[in-house]
Amino acid sequence: MKRAFVPVLLILALAGAALAFVGRRSEIPSGPARTVVLRMSDYTFNGTNPTLTFEPGERIHFVIRNDESSPIRHNFRVVGLDVPCERELQPGETREVTVTLPRSGEFAYTCCTHPGMGGKMVIEGR
Numbered sequence: 001m002k003r004a005f006v007p008v009l010l011i012l013a014l015a016g017a018a019l020a021f022v023g024r025r026s027e028i029p030s031g032p033a034r035t036v037v038l039r040m041s042d043y044t045f046n047g048t049n050p051t052l053t054f055e056p057g058e059r060i061h062f063v064i065r066n067d068e069s070s071p072i073r074h075n076f077r078v079v080g081l082d083v084p085c086e087r088e089l090q091p092g093e094t095r096e097v098t099v100t101l102p103r104s105g106e107f108a109y110t111c112c113t114h115p116g117m118g119g120k121m122v123i124e125g126r
């Protein structure tokens with residue numbers, strides 16, 4: 001009697017965990033963060049200061065690298081998100097920061113040292 005009971009409980013527990021996981025995935029993209037690489041060179045991000053688009057509530061792992069070939073220092077921030085200016089990056093240095101985005105909105109990413117250097121981040125609803 002006891003021997004049959006334990007596997008049944010185990011199966012029920014596993015099924016419950018699977019359902020909970022599926023339910024969560026349908027609401028918000030979760031799991032590992034998506035990596036977005038931004039290279040700072042010639043006073044731009046990725047050459048063109050592109051508009052970056054994201055999904056609501058997405059988790060993003062930003063990798064910001066100073067790729068200048070001359071001794072120009074840069075400093076990354078996102079206005080309106082919890083990504084403030086930090087210490088300046090020397091050429092070759094990298095800063096990594098992970099954020100969970102809100103459900104909607106538009107934000108500006110920029111270099112604290114060079115205010116004209118930067119672009120837009122747009123969260124696209126469905």
Ligand SMILES: [Cu+2]
Pocket residue numbers: 043073074075111112113114117
């Ligand atoms: Cu800069």
